[in-house]
Amino acid sequence: MAVELLTLTDGGQAASEVAGKIATFLNEAHESLDLALYDVRLESDAGALVLAALLAAHQRGVRVRLLFDVDHPGPVPVPPPPETRPEAIEVLPVETRGIAGIPDLMHHKLCVRDGRDVWTGSLNWTEDSWTRQENVVVRVLDSTPLGFAYTLAFEELWNDPVVANAGKVEPRPVNVDDGITVRPWFTPGHGDALSHRVAKHIGRARKRIRIASPVLTAGPILGTLVEVVKEGRCEVGGVLDDTQTDDVFRQWSRNGMSAWKIPLLHTIVEQAAFAGKPSTPWAPDGVQDFMHAKVVVCDHVSFVGSFNFSRSGERNAENVLEIHDPATADALAGYVDGVRARYPPATPPDVRRQEPSADAANPRA
Template identity: 45%
Template sequence: MAQRLATFLDGATRTLDVAIYDLRLEESPANTLMNSFASAVKRGVVVRLMFNQDHAQTIPVPPPPEIDWGFVERLRAAGVSVKPVPGVPDLMHHKYVVRDGLSVLTGSTNWTNDSWNREENVMLTIESTEIAADFALNFQGLWDKPVVATSGHFSAPWRSLGDGTRVRPYFCPGRSLKLVHAMSRSIASAERRIRVCSPVITSGPILGSLAEACAAQKVDIAGVYDATQMDEVQHQWAANGGSAWKIGAFKSVIAAARWGAKRSTPYAVGSVHDFMHAKILVADEYVYVGSFNLSHSGESNAENVIQVESQAIADICASYIDRVAARYGGAALPVTP
């Protein structure tokens, strides 16, 4: 993973804008990225790094970042401009890079050793000046005013890539309601399959649409989540009368479809981070992928999601979700004759 990311960074000729939630690298991966950033600055590339500084939640869903300030200072000394974004009360949860205003790397992957070696994550690159401009607008807004609540307040249209694939970015919190309702509509209108891959599933509209789709039993539904984090969430729901209905909805969803559930290590400072961390929703030929957990709290965070309309990409993502689900107790994959 470090080498793939370094290769993307090494391709920069003018600018690199990085927004990352958790930055904590050790040994070889740290040196690999440090060399890429230092080389970029020496080539005259303007490099900016933005990251989440604090965490407000008492129960770690998502787990709080543990920023390596020593690494940040090494980057600053090498000529990288750095800016912490206060994560109180909501998180700067992005994980993306905009390169030269031409391409974007984004997904669910934090920049930590555990993220790259112990967690399930997804990363994608998009070559598009229009998509890069959308992400650059989001980045510049947070850079100029590092307040999560004011970010992402613009609508990006559908864009066509060079091969005809249609993609559309969403940014939260500004367009979080549009995002969750788009996801809910895709679930409700699916005719063949729904695949879900998320550490937690707590967004009311999404959970409700999944429950209705499961009850209707008209499409093939399966997925995977992080069992440890969902246990913590259900304790929260039980203590909150307004959210108690979600317990029954969630139980009905996991009882009616094929689900894998990763029993990850409970969060503690200094503990292993081995969460099921990928974030993907597939509904027929539509794919949603990015930093956004399918969560209520995610609606208030600074997040990004790419919606993709592509049968081929949907097939790839659905196959990935099925493999991860099978790894953690979901139904076995069908055997190809």
């Protein structure tokens, strides 16, 4: 099958199992490996499997290039800052390039193998990401047109390591199998268009909508989803990270430019079937057990990638695959429902009556 899914849950798999799948993907490279990873840390025993695969690829003549994010100036860790140690990456005998996440992030989690096989999704390459977070990986194999699109997006950042200048590759549809079409989206070049695209499919859905995202703050998505929920057009359910969503509500309550979103997200959380994972608040040395999957399913169409369906996501360097395939949509909807069943209903803090402060704007919300 050309499209393969790998889904992770908190405590549902061993780090060595996930690292082994990554290593297998890397070990099958013959010519090139282009990696863009927001967060990568390979000092653990499981990480050593991945590191060995990268070094083995380099030793057999594969060109290995690695982009990674550095710096994280956000006042609230949404998304959490990377654990990557640049000094550990830069000593590797492969080509590396750090991208300064100022003011926006290089938030990809992708690998292009030999220009035709794509690994992407929400999964960072760290121990907690592999064992304590919900994540989704999509692998699309043997598609030169899709690999070319992802290679172009990689080259944009490799040649010009400025996030604001990236994401200009056109989201053209690619037929990857009989009856399966995918469309790659890249931001920030197409950030606004991506949010509107997701909102359009939400508005068209008549059977089901399923959403998994740490936070949900993109205006077009919020507005359309409220309409769908209020009008009862179809079944709506999902899961958020309750801790991070609470942080966002508090930011909005102090931010005159974003306070208008508060009643929208309140309506969605209160009137649709959304669960919230009570994750551990971020700390430099703490466990990172966030609800980290980024999925929207609208009937038979799925959106999955690194994009948090947020306003800041529109401005970051992100990628999303829009997949037109009923079987993939069923699998992802089932995954979201399974995660949703693990956690209590989402409970936003009561910030609706707080007076917003116009001078407390947070552009990363």
